[in-house]
Amino acid sequence: MDKCRSCGAEIIWVKMQSGRNNPLDAKPTDKGNIDVRDGVGYVISKKQRVMFVSPLYQTHFATCPHAREWRWREDGENESEHAGAEA
Ligand SMILES: [Zn+2]
Numbered sequence: 001m002d003k004c005r006s007c008g009a010e011i012i013w014v015k016m017q018s019g020r021n022n023p024l025d026a027k028p029t030d031k032g033n034i035d036v037r038d039g040v041g042y043v044i045s046k047k048q049r050v051m052f053v054s055p056l057y058q059t060h061f062a063t064c065p066h067a068r069e070w071r072w073r074e075d076g077e078n079e080s081e082h083a084g085a086e087a
Pocket residue numbers: 004005006007008009060063064065066067
């Protein structure tokens with residue numbers, strides 16, 4: 001389990017289907033739209049969402065109070081630095 005460096009919330013890192021790493025809130029919620037299977041995250045569209053009865057994960061970008069400060073990293077710049085700095 002990792003912690004967000006900005007706000008201290010518990011997060012998990014998953015590799016998305018696109019190959020990009022994405023920090024997710026550690027607890028799935030009813031508002032979530034990301035299904036994690038075998039360690040890979042899949043974005044679930046609204047249409048598909050109805051097929052999932054259980055809560056799904058939500059990207060921490062959506063809930064982090066400090067997301068604005070680090071959102072630009074989402075595109076991969078400094079990604080490894082961000083992912084690895086949580087010791
Ligand atoms: Zn945060």
